[in-house]
Amino acid sequence: MAALQQHVAAVKRAYFSQDAHALLAAFRIDPGTFGAIQADLNRDPNRDLSAWVLGQIPVSASPTDSERFQSLVADFLAYVRDHAPLSYASAASQAPAMADWDRAYDAWALVYSRASAFFSLPDTVWFASSLRFFASSLVTLAMAVDHRTDAVQKRKTTDAAGRLSKAAGMAGNDRSQARGSETKRAAVLMLANLSFKAYFKLNNTRLCETVLGSVENALKLNRTFAANNGQNDESGEQCYSRADRVTYRYYLGRLRLFQHNIRAASTHLRWAFDNCTLRNLRNKRAILIPLVATYLILGRYPEPALLEASNLSQTYGALMFYLKNGQAAAAMDELDRHMDWLRFRGLYLILREKLQISLWRNLARRCLALSYGPAQASSAPPTLRVDMLLSAARLAWRDPSLQPSDIEAILASLIDQGFVKGYILHSKGVLVLQKGPHMGFPPIWTVFNP
Incomplete structure (x- = not known):
């Protein structure tokens, strides 16, 4: 006893x-x-x-x-x-x-x-x-x-x-x-x-x-x-305690991400990541996984060195490259290649849905950068020909069935959501963009509500 x-x-x-x-x-x-x-x-x-x-x-x-x-x-x-x-x-x-x-x-x-x-x-x-x-x-x-x-x-x-x-x-x-x-x-x-x-x-x-x-x-x-x-x-x-606060912000960030409140999710997850100590590298990596997902949706791209140090380059590295350049089909293939890993963490569906917007926006912006030059009058607003975007989209999405009406519908949606500032001039088949430093393409993160 x-x-x-x-x-x-x-x-x-x-x-x-x-x-x-x-x-x-x-x-x-x-x-x-x-x-x-x-x-x-x-x-x-x-x-x-x-x-x-x-x-x-x-x-x-x-x-x-x-x-x-x-x-x-x-x-x-x-x-x-x-x-x-x-x-x-x-x-x-x-x-x-x-x-x-x-x-x-x-x-x-x-x-x-x-x-x-x-x-x-x-x-x-x-x-x-x-x-x-x-x-x-x-x-x-x-x-x-x-x-x-x-x-x-x-x-x-x-x-x-x-x-x-x-x-x-x-x-x-x-x-x-x-x-x-x-x-x-x-x-x-x-x-x-x-x-x-x-x-x-x-x-x-x-x-x-x-x-x-x-x-x-x-x-x-x-x-x-x-x-x-x-x-x-x-x-x-x-x-x-800091541990309880970091854990709370991590779960709150993931919850807001599932609710498609991307800006709030990134804020909470970033706080959790910044305040998680280096003694808990496993936890920092766990926080970084959904944080990178929110940043990709917001058009903010992490440094390759950070992904490499966190052993996330294989998952996010190629996806980030294709996303930046508007290579849509390659980006979707990359998502599908890691589908099981992302689905287990609740990230696959939201990335597949939200990144399509960024891919169209980035593709249009890249086409503008290739076509817009000093030959255009500086006082005139930048313009992008719809047929040029159509040709690029057929290659980027590997979809030769795309038609001009499809491109106009997508551009109208991007304009309506605020990802593109401008209007479509149907008589000339061009997208007329807002003058300014962003040339009609505001940073993606500014479009999402806080």
């Missing part, structure tokens, strides 16, 4: 002193200690753990007058008694042959619910680091169990996402008039990020908006408190 008694004594000391680090260390036990505690618990498998824990950690001497913490400890010990360590859930690990991962997830979900219920009590902000452990373990376990037993419907991940979204709402709606770090709002980004992780795994980004509402509410309350107390916190994010 030594291991069990020592463990519960450590939990009790940390709880009574409200020592966040010590409590987290007590709950985050290594497989060896897990096995020793499990052996002690199984010497009396029928023991009423709730009553036993109440005897070890009496409510009368506790910092709170609730049994919620004791219920958490009892259910945590029940998990240790009946199931394998969390680290064994991965399909790559050597888990015990008889492990029932469905039951293990249900048991851990109960542990997480107890932790969330305890965190909802007043004056429990100090418990946030332990809540992070229980919440992150819930998502990891849910995904691992679904990978083992339910790869199609992903029921455990769905359950975990709902639980975390609810907790994020609770944290985001803490209206305590105090700094964010001194309220339950301190946990909202952590809970939101874990919710996003689950929802993105489920390909159900629609439900992310509910979580975003909780985060925005918390940030608004943080900004209000800062303004009322003469502090400068325009973003409302100062009380959160």
Whole structure:
């Protein structure tokens, strides 16, 4: 019983002193200690753990007058008694042959619910680091169990996402008039990020908006408190760690990209990339993948050295070259060549849709650059013959069936969307462009709404 008694004594000391680090260390036990505690618990498998824990950690001497913490400890010990360590859930690990991962997830979900219920009590902000452990373990376990037993419907991940979204709402709606770090709002980004992780795994980004509402509410309350107390916190994010902020901006950027809000997506992803430290190169690369996609759509092209350093030249290098030069068929072929890789990251369809606009715009601009010279009067607006663009388009798209009416329709669409500034003079078969430094082709990024 030594291991069990020592463990519960450590939990009790940390709880009574409200020592966040010590409590987290007590709950985050290594497989060896897990096995020793499990052996002690199984010497009396029928023991009423709730009553036993109440005897070890009496409510009368506790910092709170609730049994919620004791219920958490009892259910945590029940998990240790009946199931394998969390680290064994991965399909790559050597888990015990008889492990029932469905039951293990249900048991851990109960542990997480107890932790969330305890965190909802007043004056429990100090418990946030332990809540992070229980919440992150819930998502990891849910995904691992679904990978083992339910790869199609992903029921455990769905359950975990709902639980975390609810907790994020609770944290985001803490209206305590105090700094964010001194309220339950301190946990909202952590809970939101874990919710996003689950929802993105489920390909159900629609439900992310509910979580975003909780985060925005918390940030608004943080900004209000800062303004009322003469502090400068325009973003409302100062009380959160850089890691949580980078993760939040990464998911927010990807969400805005899926919603075709390209400018907002690029802003959030660029912030995440710039603020992710070089110690986390794997994460920087993960952020860079959708960031480059947004930049290509916006007509901003990354340096080849950056793509090379991030091992992304094979995917984006040739595509960027063809896009710049309006080589449409080659660009589409390049997208199709990497279709599986891009689809897995949710980028293929939006790139295929949005880059077609850029390809037509860039092709027209290249034709203008080749045809426009000093022979044209400087006071006259630049013009581009439609038949010249037609010939170039048939080559660029490898489509000899294109007709002048097709080109005029595409040019009308580009003008309507703002990618080209000018008008079609049908009587002469020319595109008349706006005078100025851009010669009727404003930078693509300026056309997208912020």
